[in-house]
Amino acid sequence: KVVIVDYGSQYTQLIARVIRELGYYSQVVQYDEPLDTDEVGAVIFSGGPESVYEENSPGLPEWFERYNGKVLGICYGMQLVVHALGGAVEQGKTAEYGRTELEIIKDDDIFSGIEKHLTVWMSHGDHVKKLPKTFKTIAKSKDGIIAAATDEKKFWLLQFHPEVRHTSYGREIIENFLSRVCKLVPNWSLEDFIKQKINELREHLSGKKVVAALSGGVDSSVACVLVHRAIGENLLNVFVDHGLLRKNEEEEVPRIFRQVLGLNLLKIDARKVFLEKLRGIVDPEKKRKIIGEQFIRVFEKEAKRYGATHLIQGTIYSDVIESAKSGKKTAAIKSHHNVGGLPQRMDLEIVEPLKNLFKDEVRIVGEMLGIPRSIIHRQPFPGPGLGVRIVGEITEEKLEILKEADDVFIQVLKETGWYEKTWQAFSVLLPVRSVGVRGDKRAYDYVLALRSVDSVEGMTADWSRLPHEILDLASRRILNRVKGIGRVVYDISSKPPATIEWE
Numbered sequence: 001k002v003v004i005v006d007y008g009s010q011y012t013q014l015i016a017r018v019i020r021e022l023g024y025y026s027q028v029v030q031y032d033e034p035l036d037t038d039e040v041g042a043v044i045f046s047g048g049p050e051s052v053y054e055e056n057s058p059g060l061p062e063w064f065e066r067y068n069g070k071v072l073g074i075c076y077g078m079q080l081v082v083h084a085l086g087g088a089v090e091q092g093k094t095a096e097y098g099r100t101e102l103e104i105i106k107d108d109d110i111f112s113g114i115e116k117h118l119t120v121w122m123s124h125g126d127h128v129k130k131l132p133k134t135f136k137t138i139a140k141s142k143d144g145i146i147a148a149a150t151d152e153k154k155f156w157l158l159q160f161h162p163e164v165r166h167t168s169y170g171r172e173i174i175e176n177f178l179s180r181v182c183k184l185v186p187n188w189s190l191e192d193f194i195k196q197k198i199n200e201l202r203e204h205l206s207g208k209k210v211v212a213a214l215s216g217g218v219d220s221s222v223a224c225v226l227v228h229r230a231i232g233e234n235l236l237n238v239f240v241d242h243g244l245l246r247k248n249e250e251e252e253v254p255r256i257f258r259q260v261l262g263l264n265l266l267k268i269d270a271r272k273v274f275l276e277k278l279r280g281i282v283d284p285e286k287k288r289k290i291i292g293e294q295f296i297r298v299f300e301k302e303a304k305r306y307g308a309t310h311l312i313q314g315t316i317y318s319d320v321i322e323s324a325k326s327g328k329k330t331a332a333i334k335s336h337h338n339v340g341g342l343p344q345r346m347d348l349e350i351v352e353p354l355k356n357l358f359k360d361e362v363r364i365v366g367e368m369l370g371i372p373r374s375i376i377h378r379q380p381f382p383g384p385g386l387g388v389r390i391v392g393e394i395t396e397e398k399l400e401i402l403k404e405a406d407d408v409f410i411q412v413l414k415e416t417g418w419y420e421k422t423w424q425a426f427s428v429l430l431p432v433r434s435v436g437v438r439g440d441k442r443a444y445d446y447v448l449a450l451r452s453v454d455s456v457e458g459m460t461a462d463w464s465r466l467p468h469e470i471l472d473l474a475s476r477r478i479l480n481r482v483k484g485i486g487r488v489v490y491d492i493s494s495k496p497p498a499t500i501e502w503e
């Protein structure tokens with residue numbers, strides 16, 4: 001495998017992905033994290049925001065002395081190696097950011113098949129002033145800065161970022177390093193992953209009783225179908241209908257998983273209890289808490305009745321990396337906050353079959369397993385569902401209005417091809433009524449906010465620049481078709497400072 005040591009670069013995950021796409025298994029570790037070096041075929045030091053000459057800047061990993069293979073140092077990774085081996089790094093007078101022209105001045109395996117002049121992406125203020133003794137410069141930037149260097153034994157160092165798309169031949173450089181310098185053979189494919197994972201799950205779980213909370217979200221769906229392939233009927237998928245789902249979802253999701261995919265699915269109709277518990281509650285945090293606790297209660301009852309010993313969770317690799325960065329070494333439970341408290345309470349063992357995959361890999365695996373597009377390309381939906389999209393008190397009447405209106409909005413986006421272009425689009429029912437005219441009569445109906453955002457992982461987001469005609473179509477259809485809505489507005493707030501959801 002290829003190990004990427006993370007020094008805090010915003011591109012670390014990108015390095016890991018490019019390597020996977022090239023057909024090698026990659027793993028990201030934090031620089032201060034322990035590592036068993038036995039199976040490591042290549043090491044990459046990522047970039048990072050710090051300066052090596054500053055006190056307390058991150059150093060070489062503790063395990064590095066035990067590692068005998070080769071290293072690719074990128075940006076901070078280059079400076080770190082130079083600094084550690086007695087060279088000099090300085091702050092540049094003119095920092096090089098963005099596109100830079102580069103010239104290869106000495107042939108090397110890492111530049112095999114690449115033109116002598118190329119455009120690369122730089123993003124650091126520091127650069128190498130003097131290389132350690134045994135190193136040679138193999139590429140220079142047009143300002144004369146050392147852009148690439150090697151000792152031709154252990155270290156290949158790049159001042160620029162080969163992992164970003166703006167670097168021409170970036171992929172080729174990484175591939176050359178892995179195949180020509182490290183002599184690795186690509187052997188990572190998602191077909192193999194599926195086969196191996198199913199065998200592994202079968203061994204680990206045969207004869208066991210396993211439960212999952214299936215919501216129809218991408219990650220949990222793929223995890224459940226994979227486990228189903230391994231152990232069939234011994235996986236019970238519990239689908240809790242809390243009444244806060246989108247229009248027809250409580251019919252559609254169970255139908256797909258039962259009829260199309262053959263899963264053992266138990267649907268629990270808990271709509272009444274949830275509505276009762278939520279009656280009169282206005283505070284968003286209280287609503288979330290009630291919904292979460294109630295969900296656990298319903299799910300726990302079924303899991304106990306079934307005699308479950310294991311719980312499936314749809315944790316994916318970005319969740320694992322994010323939680324490692326924030327200092328918690330255990331995987332975060334993101335896809336279903338709702339069953340978060342359950343494993344300890346019930347003494348269930350957690351199974352996370354997707355925890356080494358990136359989101360796009362999860363989607364491909366899902367497609368290979370035959371899960372329909374409508375599930376695989378679904379937008380994220382919060383655990384508390386429409387409960388946090390009705391601002392203020394939740395009532396049955398408001399739920400009906402919101403379901404209808406949101407369905408119209410999403411249909412418009414699907415018809416016009418915008419649904420798959422946005423990260424998340426939805427409607428929010430406001431506790432505000434507004435005056436209007438319908439026919440000759442005065443009307444006094446609710447205000448509906450449309451929200452659509454572009455984002456990568458949901459951590460930050462910008463409002464989608466939907467064309468006016470699309471907004472117009474959605475607004476007119478909603479006002480004509482949905483009783484109870486008298487005014488439609490579009491939310492143009494970014495995150496931060498706003499959040500994606502309204503509550």
Ligand code: XMP
Nearest residue numbers: 335336337380381382383384458499500501
């Ligand atoms: P915010 O509103 O925090 O949302 O900007 C970021 C992403 O997380 C989703 N979200 C949730 N997901 N339980 C979930 O499973 C929740 O309580 C929850 N709150 C927000 C939100 O839809 C967006 O994708």
